[in-house]
Amino acid sequence: MPDPNDDLPLIRQYRDWLQSSTTEGAHGREQFFTEGLVVLDTNLLLNLYEYTPNARNQVLSALERVKERLWLPHQVGLEFVRNRHRVIATRVKSLNDAPNELNRKLREATKTIISASELVQGLLIKYAQDTESSESLRKEISDQSIKDLLDPWRNILIGHIQRLKNDHDLAISTVANGDPVLPQVAELFGERIATPPSPDVTRQRVEEAVSYRFPNKIPPGYMDAGKGSPLTSAGDFLLWEEIITHVAKLPDITHVLFVSGDQKDDWYEASGPGQARRPWPSLADELRERAAGELRIETPKEFFLGVKQYLDVEIAETTYEEIGRAAEAHVSTEITETRAGHFPPPSELATEAYIAAGLKTPYLREQLDSQDRRVFQWWLIGVTADLNRRQSSENERSVEIHAASRASESPGVGWVSGERLLLGEWPYRSSSWVASWFVQLIEKTPEIDRRTLQRLAAQQIDLHTQGR
Structure with a gap:
């Protein structure tokens, strides 16, 4: 029975914020599955390469039930085709x-x-x-x-x-040589894929992300600030803008179901006392305000459980387990600059990276034990693995931290011009931005290790530029 208080303007306007979790708004969940536009994030599509053949076939069969309501944003399609090789490798x-x-x-x-x-x-x-x-x-x-x-x-x-x-x-x-998954995904979406935004539109969106949304921690995507180039770091926001723009042009679409394994803090609000973790209510507010659509965000496992419940699709329990494991692996392992301070790296791993990098001075060895240098510690762990200076272990966290970026504009707050580094030591002085933590570290590091660190940062730029 509807609550009469729901018609009060204050309660109606802030209803997303007043729910303690998404389950409170689940009474209308079925409509998202039976009538809504379904948008799959890149991680769900890439996970198809992680599943066993049987699980993959069941997942694709389940997606067939929402096939006519699927829509592929350009950002998702681009990330999917570019990263297939990396997932398998x-x-x-x-x-x-x-x-x-x-x-x-x-x-x-x-x-x-x-x-x-x-x-x-x-x-x-x-x-x-x-x-x-x-x-x-x-x-x-x-x-x-x-x-x-x-x-x-x-x-x-x-x-x-x-x-x-x-x-x-x-x-x-x-x-x-003939990827068997790609044509299945292509057939699933058919013509329901977005055309690439114009360069001017993309530039405007990247500028908005870097200059306004990221510094003010407006979801989604602000936790990727400084991750590679500005264009790369703005990936989640570019996806979000595509969704809003597309839905605004569809007067018959009132519900949008976004499925993603990304549960970082720029998509999900931190839970408070007596409150379950939930997607940011501001995302639902923004979609409603700008596109007159209702938003629901679900993890892959929640989504496929919903497909089974509302669309009568049979999925084996072992497949749900694979879906959950693949999604959890993506959530639990990645270390970004924002998260680095909350996760001290294993001391033996930092030492292994120090040796693999060829560092020599006691000063940098001391930084491996400093709580104030955790971003550096994780960066060193990540860059030595990326550059194959050492062999990463199976359970090692993936690291997405960059010390420098080649771009015409600053990636965001906390980046300074490459001209801050010394002439003759840094190859990209006039065409790069450097993380402030890296500059502060470099300024105190003896020359022999200073040059080594800058070489690692430059090689990381080159690796990223090659689009690996």
Whole structure:
């Protein structure tokens, strides 16, 4: 039964903010699935390359049920076709590297057990002069005895890794030579794809994002400020503007269902006391104000559960599990400049990156332990992995932090002209912007390491420019 208070102007105007979670507004959820425009974010499409063949087929079959109401923004289409290779390459690399990483961890376990045994051996001699028990313990807990114990477990783990390789049907060469997923996605959308915005429109939108929305933390996309070039960092906002502009031209569309695995703080409001995490109410306000549409944002798993509920589509529980795992992996691992301060990197990983970069001075070694240098620590971890200076582990967080950017305009607040760096050391002085944290670090770093850091930053720019 409708609440009579809903007609009061104050309550009606701020209804999105007054809901403590999206579930409170779920009474009209079915309409989004049966009548609304459905917009899929890039991460959902790229996840098709992560699924097993059976799960992928079930997901594509489910999407067939909303096929006539799907619409592909240009920004999503561009990111999808450009990043397919990267998704497969990342998975292939993780699975290929897994046996070596597994063996490394088992060697570390062996060293830890031997170290613990040596501790007890020392105590036996020091406090009991019991050399016989100490020697017996040394013989009983040896490298060979530990190997004999660990080998069966190693074989079990290697077997699981091999099964994962066998279950995944896509290789890197697949994308280059007849990608089987791409035509299925293309057929799904048909003619319902956006044409690219004009260069002038794109430029205006990027300028609005960088100069106004990002500094004022207006969702979406402000957490990507400074991520590569201004155009790259504005990707989420460009997508958002496409949605609003498209919906405004469709008088028959009153509901928009946006499906995305991106749950960063520039899409989702931080939860307060007694309040569940929810998409920013201001997003629903903006779509309603500018395009007269009602907005609902759901994660991939929520969306496919809704497809099953409202459109009677059968999806196996194992497929839901794959959908959830793929989405959670995207959310939980990425480190941006904004998030870096909240997640101290593993000290051994920062040290590994320091060595891999070829750094030498005690000053920078000290910065690896400083809470004020976490952005630098994560950047060093990320850039050494990106440039193949070291081998990243399977569970290592991905890092999206850039020390510098080549662009005609500043990527946002906290960036200064490349001319702040020394002539003869920085190759892009007149055509780049440098993160202020990087400048502050460089100014205090001895020359031998200063030049090394600048080379890494320049190589990162080159890598990004190549569109990898």
